[in-house]
Amino acid sequence: MRAAEPEDLDLMYLIENDTVLWTVGSSTVPYSRYALRQFIERTSNDINTDGQVRLVIALNEGSDAVGFVDLQNYDSRHRRAEVGIVLLPEWQHQGLANEVLGVLDRYASKHLFIHQLYALVSVGNVKAQTLFSNAGYNKTATLQHWLSNGEEWQDVIVYQKIL
Numbered sequence: 035m036r037a038a039e040p041e042d043l044d045l046m047y048l049i050e051n052d053t054v055l056w057t058v059g060s061s062t063v064p065y066s067r068y069a070l071r072q073f074i075e076r077t078s079n080d081i082n083t084d085g086q087v088r089l090v091i092a093l094n095e096g097s098d099a100v101g102f103v104d105l106q107n108y109d110s111r112h113r114r115a116e117v118g119i120v121l122l123p124e125w126q127h128q129g130l131a132n133e134v135l136g137v138l139d140r141y142a143s144k145h146l147f148i149h150q151l152y153a154l155v156s157v158g159n160v161k162a163q164t165l166f167s168n169a170g171y172n173k174t175a176t177l178q179h180w181l182s183n184g185e186e187w188q189d190v191i192v193y194q195k196i197l
Contacts, residue, residue, distance in 0.1 A: 035089040035103060035137060037079045042090055045099045046070050049120055057183050058156055081108050081115070081146055091121065091134055100125040103134055105142065105151075113149040115142065119165075126161075135169040143197040153193045156181055166193040 038046070049055065050065045081087045085108050091101040101121035108115040117138065119131055142148040153171060155162045167173070171193035179187035 035134065035141070036092055036095075038074045038077070038088055038090050038102075040071070040074060042099045043067060043071055043074065045122075046074070046102070049102065055120065057181065058159060058162075081105060082110060086115075089138075091119075091130070100130070101134075103138055105138075105146075105148075108148075113147060115146075115148055115151060117151050117153045131165050132169050135165070139169075139195065139197055149197060151195045151197065154180070154190045155193060157189045157191060163191060163193075169195070171195040 047065065047067055047070055050061065050070060056062060077088070078084055079087060086104060086106040087108075088102055088104050090099045091103055092099055101119065104118040105115040106118060117135070119134065121131055139151065142151060151171075153162070153166050154177070155166060157176075163173075172195065173191055174194045175192040177190045177192060180190040181188045
């Protein structure tokens, strides 16, 4: 994992504007390259300042990005953050996401002093449910009618991990 660089703009543009992913998040409008370039340039990469941190998933130092992992909705008082992760389709189903979550756990605990990570996963997203369960997250609650695609509502499962 590493900080976002200007070279990651194309991948960020591709992922942020993937309307399929909009159904699992809160985005409802496309992002321009200009807005994403500004995001990369203006982020401090300090979770205390920005309330979030986006890390690039790269296979090794100097390699191209294959996805992103986010810590968002950071709460410094209660020392918790929400996790979001996305990989390009060709890098899925290889154990990489599980490995990234393990590295993220250590980073969040040791360097950010986060006590708890959580993820909100749609009941229809079986792949993400399996990922978070395999990464040691516990299913703790269901939030009813949490996500809408404009036509119907979906529940989400809350997964939590105490670090």
